[in-house]
Amino acid sequence: MRFQTFVLASVFTIITSAACADPQTAAALRDKALTDPTAWNILESLTTEIGPRPAGSPAAMRARDWGLALLKKLGFKNVHAEEFPKPSWERGEEEASIVSPYPQKLAIIGLGDSVPTPAEGIDADVIVFKSYADMLAQPPGAFTGKIVLVDQPMVRTQNGAGYGAAVPARISGASEAARRGAIAYLVRSISTGTDRAPHTGDMTYKEGVPKIPAGALSVPDADLVMHMAERGPVRVHIKLLSTFHLDTKAWNVSGEIPGSSAPDEVIVIGGHLDSWDPGTGAIDDGAGVSITTAAAHLIGEGKHPRRTIRVVMWGSEETEGASAAYIAAHLAEVPHIVLAAESDFGCDNAYAIQLPAGVMDHDAIKPLAGVLAPLKVLISRDPALHGGTDTDGLRSQGVPQFSINQDGSRYFDIHHSADDTLAVVDPVQMNQVVATWAATLEILADSDVDFRPAKQ
Amino acid sequence: MRFQTFVLASVFTIITSAACADPQTAAALRDKALTDPTAWNILESLTTEIGPRPAGSPAAMRARDWGLALLKKLGFKNVHAEEFPKPSWERGEEEASIVSPYPQKLAIIGLGDSVPTPAEGIDADVIVFKSYADMLAQPPGAFTGKIVLVDQPMVRTQNGAGYGAAVPARISGASEAARRGAIAYLVRSISTGTDRAPHTGDMTYKEGVPKIPAGALSVPDADLVMHMAERGPVRVHIKLLSTFHLDTKAWNVSGEIPGSSAPDEVIVIGGHLDSWDPGTGAIDDGAGVSITTAAAHLIGEGKHPRRTIRVVMWGSEETEGASAAYIAAHLAEVPHIVLAAESDFGCDNAYAIQLPAGVMDHDAIKPLAGVLAPLKVLISRDPALHGGTDTDGLRSQGVPQFSINQDGSRYFDIHHSADDTLAVVDPVQMNQVVATWAATLEILADSDVDFRPAKQ
Numbered sequence: 001m002r003f004q005t006f007v008l009a010s011v012f013t014i015i016t017s018a019a020c021a022d023p024q025t026a027a028a029l030r031d032k033a034l035t036d037p038t039a040w041n042i043l044e045s046l047t048t049e050i051g052p053r054p055a056g057s058p059a060a061m062r063a064r065d066w067g068l069a070l071l072k073k074l075g076f077k078n079v080h081a082e083e084f085p086k087p088s089w090e091r092g093e094e095e096a097s098i099v100s101p102y103p104q105k106l107a108i109i110g111l112g113d114s115v116p117t118p119a120e121g122i123d124a125d126v127i128v129f130k131s132y133a134d135m136l137a138q139p140p141g142a143f144t145g146k147i148v149l150v151d152q153p154m155v156r157t158q159n160g161a162g163y164g165a166a167v168p169a170r171i172s173g174a175s176e177a178a179r180r181g182a183i184a185y186l187v188r189s190i191s192t193g194t195d196r197a198p199h200t201g202d203m204t205y206k207e208g209v210p211k212i213p214a215g216a217l218s219v220p221d222a223d224l225v226m227h228m229a230e231r232g233p234v235r236v237h238i239k240l241l242s243t244f245h246l247d248t249k250a251w252n253v254s255g256e257i258p259g260s261s262a263p264d265e266v267i268v269i270g271g272h273l274d275s276w277d278p279g280t281g282a283i284d285d286g287a288g289v290s291i292t293t294a295a296a297h298l299i300g301e302g303k304h305p306r307r308t309i310r311v312v313m314w315g316s317e318e319t320e321g322a323s324a325a326y327i328a329a330h331l332a333e334v335p336h337i338v339l340a341a342e343s344d345f346g347c348d349n350a351y352a353i354q355l356p357a358g359v360m361d362h363d364a365i366k367p368l369a370g371v372l373a374p375l376k377v378l379i380s381r382d383p384a385l386h387g388g389t390d391t392d393g394l395r396s397q398g399v400p401q402f403s404i405n406q407d408g409s410r411y412f413d414i415h416h417s418a419d420d421t422l423a424v425v426d427p428v429q430m431n432q433v434v435a436t437w438a439a440t441l442e443i444l445a446d447s448d449v450d451f452r453p454a455k456q
Numbered sequence: 457m458r459f460q461t462f463v464l465a466s467v468f469t470i471i472t473s474a475a476c477a478d479p480q481t482a483a484a485l486r487d488k489a490l491t492d493p494t495a496w497n498i499l500e501s502l503t504t505e506i507g508p509r510p511a512g513s514p515a516a517m518r519a520r521d522w523g524l525a526l527l528k529k530l531g532f533k534n535v536h537a538e539e540f541p542k543p544s545w546e547r548g549e550e551e552a553s554i555v556s557p558y559p560q561k562l563a564i565i566g567l568g569d570s571v572p573t574p575a576e577g578i579d580a581d582v583i584v585f586k587s588y589a590d591m592l593a594q595p596p597g598a599f600t601g602k603i604v605l606v607d608q609p610m611v612r613t614q615n616g617a618g619y620g621a622a623v624p625a626r627i628s629g630a631s632e633a634a635r636r637g638a639i640a641y642l643v644r645s646i647s648t649g650t651d652r653a654p655h656t657g658d659m660t661y662k663e664g665v666p667k668i669p670a671g672a673l674s675v676p677d678a679d680l681v682m683h684m685a686e687r688g689p690v691r692v693h694i695k696l697l698s699t700f701h702l703d704t705k706a707w708n709v710s711g712e713i714p715g716s717s718a719p720d721e722v723i724v725i726g727g728h729l730d731s732w733d734p735g736t737g738a739i740d741d742g743a744g745v746s747i748t749t750a751a752a753h754l755i756g757e758g759k760h761p762r763r764t765i766r767v768v769m770w771g772s773e774e775t776e777g778a779s780a781a782y783i784a785a786h787l788a789e790v791p792h793i794v795l796a797a798e799s800d801f802g803c804d805n806a807y808a809i810q811l812p813a814g815v816m817d818h819d820a821i822k823p824l825a826g827v828l829a830p831l832k833v834l835i836s837r838d839p840a841l842h843g844g845t846d847t848d849g850l851r852s853q854g855v856p857q858f859s860i861n862q863d864g865s866r867y868f869d870i871h872h873s874a875d876d877t878l879a880v881v882d883p884v885q886m887n888q889v890v891a892t893w894a895a896t897l898e899i900l901a902d903s904d905v906d907f908r909p910a911k912q
Contacts, residue, residue, distance in 0.1 A: 048684055048687075102504065102506070102507065194877070196653055196873075197651065197652055197653065219879050223877075224504060224736070224877070227878070280560070419652050421650070422676065423676035
């Protein structure tokens with residue numbers, strides 16, 4: 001999951017349809033999903049056989065072939081990959097240390113799209129701020145010749161709101177520091193954890209400001225520098241090397257469970273196949289790929305619902321690109337895409353789903369609440385505004401969104417770090433999420449509800 | 457904390473004394489400790505200004521000077537360092553990867569006292585066992601030319617019993633693998649966590665068996681190799697370089713709160729000042745140093761109890777040596793040491809204390825239960841058999857032991873890894889432990905109870 005600006009969309013839907021999905025079928029899918037090994041097996045395969053797979057890397061091409069083979073093996077139809085250009089950033093040698101007053105090694109990782117340091121690195125005094133706001137309050141020239149560190153903790157929340165509050169320091173901090181004279185920028189990992197593993201993620205440079213190297217220290221290392229800075233001047237050494245490739249490509253991998261009576265009405269689901277490089281991309285986002293593929297596969301094994309379910313394994317989420325490429329390729333199809341959502345929040349239990357405004361009160365959808373209740377999943381009264389980073393292009397074109405909300409309490413302990421591996425995945429919780437997706441999809445896809453808001 | 461063989465000691469104590477400690481004083485110390493910043497400040501200072509400090513390293517010498525300065529500043533008496541020879545092992549360059557079938561990097565760390573690999577490393581097929589017992593069941597020659605990996609999970613327990621069950625695979629696995637022909641040995645980190653950080657620790661070679669290099673993979677990396685091995689042959693590359701130094705030294709740093717009326721009766725407490733190298737040695741064992749120093753300091757600020765409280769910052773626990781050196785230097789003093797215990801189990805809440813057999817029922821000690829009750833600490837009916845690795849030499853000479861048992865549920869997520877930093881420490885829980893030590897010490901040190909079992 002990367003940073004996402006939420007935009008309030010039109011949220012009123014007029015109920016106009018009558019076909020009723022069968023709650024028994026959805027309940028049976030739910031129960032089957034709870035013990036089905038498909039999702040775990042997919043995730044085990046992806047993390048074991050491919051591992052880390054940033055967009056533009058050779059591993060991402062292997063992941064594309066892995067995805068195509070998987071969807072075919074599971075009986076999906078219309079399986080294919082859609083290529084798009086994707087310039088990419090490749091991590092090089094990285095190291096950091098405190099030079100004085102008390103030499104210690106620092107755990108660092110470069111931020112995606114950062115310019116590199118010189119090959120020998122940078123040695124400079126560091127100025128530490130305990131919040132991003134404190135840094136932004138400084139005047140031009142305040143950091144001339146210095147490295148800036150923002151050591152702001154992230155708040156742990158169930159729904160991930162802590163991320164939105166913390167991540168501007170990662171995305172925009174380098175340019176804001178450079179604007180005030182800094183020669184490099186460090187951010188405390190955007191994480192709720194306390195591990196020594198630093199957390200990467202993308203960043204952007206602002207126009208008209210010098211581009212300075214940007215990296216994340218692990219949570220304890222950022223704190224260590226802060227503790228030292230409370231005693232007096234601290235000098236650090238950082239080396240963050242990287243290469244930018246202009247000519248690389250990425251792929252959205254797609255497969256379908258064709259609808260039985262309205263196959264040209266499509267619900268787009270999926271997860272993103274690309275990952276950051278330090279871990280094996282288990283929770284971000286092998287999880288989403290595995291959960292949605294397994295849920296669609298389970299539905300496909302029985303009588304197909306009215307509408308088509310399309311699984312898209314998005315090929316460039318972490319550094320953008322997949323969503324825009326999809327819209328460019330599928331603009332003419334947009335009126336036939338009735339609904340879209342992405343699974344991109346790990347493997348822990350679902351606790352709520354969000355639907356387009358008004359949909360939960362439709363007769364065809366009402367039984368879903370009872371089907372989800374045994375899973376301890378509620379239907380939120382807040383309508384879905386955002387289905388995922390990769391369905392954002394579809395959203396901008398008016399495609400209604402839904403979301404399945406999972407417990408993110410520990411997600412940001414792990415996300416974008418070396419700790420993102422299969423070892424953190426609880427298969428029981430993952431199957432509860434698959435069950436939530438399968439039951440919800442069955443009801444939505446077998447209905448003829450028009451999810452689009454009525455024209456004003 | 458390192459591995460410790462528990463030996464059943466004689467556990468009967470005859471109650472012969474009458475002086476009664478004052479529970480009000482102990483309760484006041486308890487309450488003061490709960491908000492006192494001393495322990496946190498000590499731990500912040502040690503992890504910030506010294507950081508990792510393996511016995512024999514230059515940092516260990518700086519830690520000695522830090523400890524001497526701290527004890528003097530806090531008003532301890534008879535502050536000094538006791539030097540002893542300590543041959544030491546120094547980590548060099550380390551790396552590991554899966555060569556085939558699916559290349560991925562592996563997070564590895566060498567085990568203390570391991571012989572190094574050749575400078576170019578070792579490439580070989582790996583044989584994976586899901587338990588140490590499975591490996592031990594193999595015949596001689598079974599592993600000829602192979603690397604062996606034992607991927608046995610560790611059980612999470614409150615009292616740390618999972619460590620004793622898991623750690624033989626780390627301590628003795630290399631020689632057992634070599635006995636069966638292996639050329640290198642890997643163990644899943646002895647950890648209850650799922651982080652990518654591998655956990656080190658000491659190991660020993662058996663006589664008459666070739667010495668082969670030994671390292672620990674992180675939990676997810678050991679699992680990754682296991683998952684790949686389920687598909688067919690797996691070839692790995694490992695490089696574990698290290699140097700052994702014969703002429704290095706270590707120090708036990710000592711200071712006292714002199715007793716008011718029986719100063720020649722000594723209670724020895726403390727933690728160990730040496731640490732493993734990947735983290736900053738916060739919970740292992742900056743915690744123990746900080747907790748016991750703070751507790752003794754709090755007592756020293758008031759009217760001193762009858763007996764002397766001696767804080768020893770042990771200089772070589774992780775790779776042994778401090779306990780034996782202490783006994784060699786203090787043998788004549790042993791009859792005056794009435795009790796000993798070490799704090800070496802992190803910073804999380806205490807939940808029980810253990811005393812020598814029969815002591816809890818003595819009139820002078822009985823009030824302690826009420827003083828500890830508000831802290832949610834009980835007095836165990838199981839007598840203390842073991843006060844800590846560094847008090848084991850004293851125990852072997854008949855010095856009674858006590859122990860303050862802390863919640864170890866998450867201790868082994870962190871222990872011996874890069875994750876062992878100040879960031880994992882909860883100052884509220886740490887002060888609860890300081891309060892437990894302070895109240896317990898006050899009652900024990902102000903009593904005239906003879907803790908030694910009566911002669912048969």
